[in-house]
């Protein structure tokens with residue numbers, strides 16, 4: 160990768176408002192190229208090989224012109240982490256003004272999962288509910304859960320493997336969205352998703368950027384939802400650009416996770432359940448990491464760049 164990108168590197172530590180997949184501080188690397196700021200933010204535990212598409216995406220964002228857009232505002236869903244305290248759930252729901260869909264993390268404990276869904280439904284009775292299982296269940300567990308859960312817009316990654324998803328799909332009417340099955344595949348183009356999932360869950364960084372995702376959509380020919388990975392406003396904006404560049408976008412997108420951060424490098428507000436593409440300029444005020452963490456990220460980027 161071009162040295163000028165590395166020269167612009169900043170690494171920030173963003174505190175979260177609530178525990179999200181065990182994270183209370185989200186570190187992200189940002190660099191700037193001819194076409195603006197870009198984000199590289201694979202989670203800390205990822206091996207370099209898994210970081211490669213994230214870096215390809217960031218380089219694309221910094222160095223390539225934005226694609227043609229079909230819309231500049233995107234309908235978003237609220238994301239509810241696996242939290243159980245009703246007051247905390249209520250606070251999180253309030254972070255998403257006008258949002259018509261909530262994605263609720265489930266999978267660890269059926270009783271608590273159902274109580275979480277019930278709490279969100281009672282706070283926003285008119286909203287659609289989708290659940291994300293992160294591949295935690297067997298086929299039977301997914302079938303039993305759906306019998307108890309009421310109306311569900313779709314279930315995201317209920318089981319881990321392609322074989323289980325295929326089996327489950329024969330047994331339920333609720334739509335299935337594939338996330339990890341696509342994102343963690345060695346080659347997402349080699350998957351046969353026919354009879355496996357109804358919806359592609361697409362995240363711009365882990366899938367290697369906008370151009371590659373357009374190719375993936377053309378290849379699989381399924382409806383899509385754009386989502387995110389607890390990114391800063393820079394990464395979220397690039398996800399909004401992806402969502403804006405997709406001709407047929409039928410579902411609210413999981414791009415409102417910035418609401419879960421206590422601090423961010425920019426603010427993209429949610430207005431009437433929508434977010435706007437804005438190419439924000441980051442403000443680094445007091446958010447930069449220590450020299451040691453900066454060097455860790457810089458080395459990670461240089462190692463990962465060798466794999467591209």
Ligand SMILES: [Mg+2]
Nearest residue numbers: 291315316338
């Ligand atoms: Mg997911």
